[in-house]
Amino acid sequence: xxxxxxxxxxxxxxxxxxxxxxxxxxxxxxxxxxxxxxxxxxxxxxxxxxxxxxxxxxxxxxxxxxxxxxxxxxxxxxxxxxxxxxxxxxxxxxxxxxxxxxxxxxxxxxxxxxxxxxxxxxxxxxxxxxxxxxxxxxxxxxxxxxxxxxxxxxxxxxxxxxxxxxxxxxxxxxxxxxxxxxxxxxxxxxxxxxxxxxxxxxxxxxxxxxxxxxxxxxxxxxxxxxxxxxxxxxxxxxxxxxxxxxxxxxxxxxxxxxxxxxxxxxxxxxxxxxxxxxxxxxxxxxxxxxxxxxxxxxxxxxxxxxxxxxxxxxxxxxxxxxxxxxxxxxxxxxxxxxxxxxxxxxxxxxxxxxxxxxxxxxxx
Numbered sequence: 474x475x476x477x478x479x480x481x482x483x484x485x486x487x488x489x490x491x492x493x494x495x496x497x498x499x500x501x502x503x504x505x506x507x508x509x510x511x512x513x514x515x516x517x518x519x520x521x522x523x524x525x526x527x528x529x530x531x532x533x534x535x536x537x538x539x540x541x542x543x544x545x546x547x548x549x550x551x552x553x554x555x556x557x558x559x560x561x562x563x564x565x566x567x568x569x570x571x572x573x574x575x576x577x578x579x580x581x582x583x584x585x586x587x588x589x590x591x592x593x594x595x596x597x598x599x600x601x602x603x604x605x606x607x608x609x610x611x612x613x614x615x616x617x618x619x620x621x622x623x624x625x626x627x628x629x630x631x632x633x634x635x636x637x638x639x640x641x642x643x644x645x646x647x648x649x650x651x652x653x654x655x656x657x658x659x660x661x662x663x664x665x666x667x668x669x670x671x672x673x674x675x676x677x678x679x680x681x682x683x684x685x686x687x688x689x690x691x692x693x694x695x696x697x698x699x700x701x702x703x704x705x706x707x708x709x710x711x712x713x714x715x716x717x718x719x720x721x722x723x724x725x726x727x728x729x730x731x732x733x734x735x736x737x738x739x740x741x742x743x744x745x746x747x748x749x750x751x752x753x754x755x756x757x758x759x760x761x762x763x764x765x766x767x768x769x770x771x772x773x774x775x776x777x778x779x780x781x782x783x784x785x786x787x788x789x790x791x792x793x794x795x796x797x798x799x800x801x802x803x804x805x806x807x808x809x810x811x812x813x814x815x816x817x818x819x820x821x822x823x824x825x826x827x828x829x830x831x832x833x834x835x836x837x
Contacts, residue, residue: 507732549761662736674718
């Protein structure tokens with residue numbers, strides 16, 4: 474049995490116990506959890522295996538694909554360009570991407586999931602993920618499903634290509650290179666869109682055989698349209714193969730360690746600076762976490778507060794979860810950040826239990 478290893482401050486031993494229980498009861502097979510409190514890493518644990526054969530233990534260097542946990546990282550890339558005055562939040566997308574319709578869609582709408590383009594409408598096979606130009610052209614040819622800015626629907630798969638094409642048009646670099654150069658590099662974060670050539674990458678697995686079906690909603694629903702095309706996002710042969718690991722899919726294929734994700738949120742809590750390296754101004758971070766939409770989300774079928782890349786909760790926390798259970802977020806009122814990354818695709822009960830254990834310590 475692979476043991477849980479890593480650091481836990483004495484006050485947070487209960488968090489370790491909860492994390493260990495996931496492997497004891499079979500609810501997880503490989504994962505990492507990290508917690509930062511008041512600017513200090515107080516929990517940094519890994520456990521389980523990174524492969525089905527259980528030949529390779531999960532180590533601090535193991536990265537895993539984290540689905541929509543990716544989105545704030547894509548948003549941060551575009552916000553860096555906003556912060557530098559290269560693009561404005563209320564600029565029409567058409568100004569920077571001439572092929573995109575001049576229909577009132579702004580950069581702000583794109584970042585806040587209110588651009589009206591939550592799905593790729595042209596059916597595409599899995600290998601379309603490697604064809605950035607075609608998918609970007611598909612989006613430019615797609616009329617909005619509603620008046621941009623009028624309502625929200627999580628742009629589950631389209632978000633990264635909308636944001637990423639804006640980054641490319643304004644800066645010239647693909648968003649994967651931009652993330653490496655301007656975020657991961659300066660802040661020493663072990664993460665990338667795709668696996669970035671890493672040696673230790675965990676294979677994803679389904680927590681239940683029907684997970685690929687139950688996770689995307691009923692055929693014909695907006696959720697299904699937004700999550701099922703292009704194909705391959707719930708196919709293990711794609712997710713664990715070179716296509717997914719060598720391609721930028723910035724909405725959903727960040728590969729990261731829990732330590733890297735929590736350190737990103739540590740930098741956000743500090744107003745855009747980490748280890749004396751500033752990548753965003755305090756004003757840009759404040760705007761990035763300000764609520765832009767508070768109301769129905771038509772894809773998630775519930776009320777959501779969207780900022781520029783983050784979901785905002787009623788307690789003021791900001792972050793993003795990924796389908797399958799991975800999650801990263803910060804709670805400013807407690808100067809706290811938490812991340813959980815997993816290969817075992819299931820529900821969010823694990824991060825909920827970890828959060829409960831963390832908050833029991835913080836509020837004691």
